[in-house]
Amino acid sequence: MMATLGIDSDFVQQAMQDPGFIDAFKNIASTYSAGLIDSQATSAASELFGDGAKEQFEHMKAIHMRERSLPPAKAKQIPRSALLAEFKGSRSCMRPKENQVLTRRTYIGTVPGFSTPSLKDLKRISISEMLIRKRHEGRYLLCRIIHQPSRIILSLRTYPFQPLIDHCVGHVVGVDVAVEDPEGHTSRMGIYHYPFTLDCSMDEADFLFPIDAILAIREPYYKLASNGDTPMIRVDAPSDIIFLDRASPLVNNVTWTTGRIPGVPFTPNTAKGWKERGVEQFKQQQWLCAAISFTEGLALDSNHPLLLLNRAEAYLRLGWFNSAARDGEAAMAMNLADSLLERKAFVRTTKAYYALGRYGDVQKMTRLHLRDSEMKALGLKASQRLKEAATAAYDWLAMYKQSQGPASRLDVTSYQGPVEARLPTKGNGPRGLFVTRDVKAGELLVVSKPIASYYPEDNPGKDREIFLSHNFLTSTIGRRSHYALIDRVVQRMWDDPRVARTMDTLYAGDALPATCYPPTGTLLPATYHHPRTSSVDIDIARVEGICSMTVFSVENFANPDGHGEDSLDSAVALYELPSFCNHSCMPSADRTFFGDVMVMRAAQDLKAGEEVTLGYTSWIKPLEERSEITQRKWGFVCKCLLCKADDADDPSDRKFRAKIFNMPKAQSVQEAMKRVAEVRATYADTVERVACGIKPPLVVMYQRLSLACCTASNMDSDWRYALIGLEASMNGLEAAGIVITDRSTSGRLRSAGLPVDTSKPPYLVEVCAPMTIQLAGALDAIGEEARATRWMQVALWRTSTCVLVLSQPY
């Protein structure tokens, strides 16, 4: 249970000394354990939490819906002194104590909009004019920060873990700042999705949102805070925030009625001073703070090569490669006499080109510096990436090895095989992915590096945090990862208009139409932007929609359950081409993950124009559960052959087989055989079942019987069990759609080929592959070595069609 809650054992040891904690912990633990997902479920975070959490979710949704239905209104402002006292109080209890857990809760799908007009086209508004429940279109708020930021939730009245109040510190996922306008009206302001603030230290938050910083908030949204009685400004799209220079014409004629603010932090007034501060921040891995400090230094001395080069390195660490390339190029243009600095300039520029996928530019640069070993290595890697993109020449084994590490992000490039994203040519179905020519089962369709990925290991406080993300778009209660991925995508968009343009093409829900794919029109080159400010306007509702509808769980190749059942957090990623795949419970493509790189192969022979589908939910679930998930989360009813076949069965039969399927493990071979017989009896040979050709729960029941036989045969050295197991495995494979051409278990082999029809790869590979290996093991146990080898080859054939660590499918 402890591991389930993601809390480390040392912490639990300490906390267990405290009886109050134990009670509270039991409470929360029982809430969680009531509905854990099975390890097959890749995207159904909704089932993570039990009925208590679901009630809480419905309650919060009702509050949200009620707020939306009410008209805008005036609200009583909190006086300046009270606001400052609140912030001061919250700062003193910011950090969790030794035996406390950090609890965070957030909502996805409540964003009121984002701003696109430039400041000069907006008219100033003061806090006293603003109405709650309203986004003030056409207006901007000029304000300054009057206290260090906070994260603490002061009112725990609405908190879901009341029993744990003494044991929790409730933090908002964003950063709260206290602001005032020039007239002296004040407000709390919650800033969400600002890059790197989900987990930043308070030191970093203090630097990012310093006292006396002057901000313009485009088209501000005013609302009641979650305690229900104080108003606050809420900024969901971080591109709505503009940090203003004191020299800005919007600022220099403004008088602040409350005068000077005490406690304004010291800031250097020389380029050297900023450089030193930036280096200090860089050493502490505060990459964004360092980039800002170097930028401040450059504002004082634009020809300072070290500041430019340091900032380029900070940008590389931030993953803001356009900015890194621009700084590197600017440093190269300085024709630096110092050869060490000159080298830093071309290496950093080349690294940025590489990360941007500008492999041709990398090769040009490396040709100029062939004697430099780091440049040469970059050149070689660029050639490899170009080969991958053009011919899919991947080093699968190396990728497999690399993917073994924790939180692995592979250095490969994406590949688009014979597929295209488009509307179907027949009928009025949704846009999807289609093959452009005939393909064979096992053929590579897509290799996709994610737009963004998130691993639980990315969370520095993972052992001490309980995080609930309530998603109103999909009616699910998700994990931290589902929120953190949104932040990751924002970070990618901040510096890369290409990513922003791709985001416009992806499905974000029916209310937010997508543009066509691939995107058309010329993309303007990324222009200079201050690291505090985004290069593009960020439609955060769209990002939330995409991350809710098309997020993939990253399954660990070596350990498919690695991030599954036993964890409160999961690895997730957002991809480009795979996002266009519609769902089928009998998908036409398989997906495999190498680290966070997703590989898609045809699961069957496909004719040109046929659709490439993936499974959004597990085929093993009963029809009612599959339908509930696809309808609730994605708003559609699946009409695949399996759904039609299941639907044609008698509902009482479906219910009965689900009941047997969910029973604890059978205690004997006889019991396992009885269950197989009972599940088999629930299937009638309807036209729909024949067309579908598979009976998933029966496959699993056969596999369980085969396993039981294996155990019994090992324990009793009784061949009869091995023979029953053999029979069970073959029946199971047939129930999964495999056509067995040679069921013999003894005597002369009839042919040298495989004993199955390889033109019809089976579904349910995750059960079929181990079952085939069990079958081979049983044949080996009865002395049928040649047959065992052939069935091992069947296992390889099936896994190779989806994994293809081997070079060719059989």
Ligand SMILES: C[S@@+](CC[C@H](N)C(=O)[O-])C[C@H]1O[C@@H](n2cnc3c(N)ncnc32)[C@H](O)[C@@H]1O
């Ligand atoms: C991840 S997107 C798939 C790609 C999407 N159709 C597009 O235009 O980019 C998921 C959405 O596609 C649609 N969809 C996926 N599978 C479907 C199916 N089997 N039947 C009907 N609609 C489906 C639903 O609207 C769902 O919310």
